[in-house]
Amino acid sequence: MKRSNHQSQDGSAASSVNISGVSSAKRRPPNRPIDVVRFPHWSVYFDGASEIYSDDHELAPAINAFTTYFFTIIDKYATEKKPIKPSLRVIAISYADLQSQCQLQDLSERLKLDPESVLASLGLAFSNALIEKFGDVVKRLKRHVRILGHDQITPLKDLKSNLMGRFITIRGTIVRVSSIKPIVTRISFSCTSCSATQVILQIDGKYKTPTSCPGDGCRGRTFVPERSGLSDTKTVDWQRIRVQEKLPEDQKDSGRIPRTVECELTEDLVDLIVPGDV
Known part of the structure; x- marks a missing residue:
């Protein structure tokens, strides 16, 4: 089971992928470098002023390398007569396979230290591969x-504050699961003075309101959340689980109480496990 937290961006990884030209809807062979420098779905994965796209963005080489990798995945599924559809929203990949096929020198270290940007880059690369394969039918x-298969197991006793923002793997038995609830991730607010709208990210479900109006010359300071289905407000499924460590055989009769840790699951990860699962 994997668990990751938020962390600020670090330096970019070295890559042997060459970047030039612009994106093309034409399918490229998976063994050739991808020369995509414009990513149509960039803002879907990097939603914030600190991640504005530019052609020389530090993540561009990684995203291109991942796009090449997903071409091989799409071709593999097609060969096995299990074709990937353009509507697919979740895909599972092997950690060992990703390491062996991607041309990134420090992928393992980067995933460990900056999981948020790596996972976002993987998602964007998968979207890129689908766009180049299927064209405009791929929804935004x-x-x-x-x-x-991330086999670097972290014992529960080692879960300390120094691992905040890191990509780790823990192993244990599920002892409790909560009910599924909605959690808001972004809210669209409307200015009561000029009706201008803006979207505010709700980090970890904590309610946050705008501090100023984006409207030209408007000094409004009062905003109301938009709750209609047509607004940019977004909620996702949320669930909390409790994981109990598996004691070694020589400690099972020692009387020590096994450690537990609570984890939060969202979106496609909810409702996948029940108490007793390992």
Whole structure:
């Protein structure tokens, strides 16, 4: 089971992928470098002023390398007569396979230290591959890439504050699951003075309101959330689980109480496990 938290962006990874030209709807062979420098779905994955796209963005080489990798995945599924559809929103990939096929020198370290940007880059790359394969039928929505087989297990006793924002793997038994609830991730607010709208990200579900109006010359300071289905307000499914460590055989009869940790699941990860699962 994987658990990751938020962390600020760090330096870019070295890459042997060459970047030039602009994106093309024409399918490229998976063994050739991808020369995409414009990513149509960029704002879906990097939603914030700190991640404005530019042609020399530090993540561009990684996204292009991941796009090449997903071409091989799409071709593999097609060969096995399990074709990937353009509507697919979640895909699971092997950690070992990703490491061996991507041309990034420090992928393992980067995933560990900056999981948020790496996972977002993987999702964007998957969208890029679908766009180049299927064209305009690919809808503008967020896709998730789930990494399987990350074998660097972190014992529960080592879960300390120094691991905040890191990509880690824990192993244990599910002892409790909560009911599924909605959690808001972004809210569209409307200015009561000029009706201008703006979207505010709700980090970890904590309610946050705008501080100023984006309207020209408007000094409004009062905003109301838009709740209609046509607004940019977004909620996702949320669930909390409790994981209990598996004690070694030589400690099972020692009387020590197993450690537990609570984890939060969202979106496609909810409602997948029940108490007793490992």
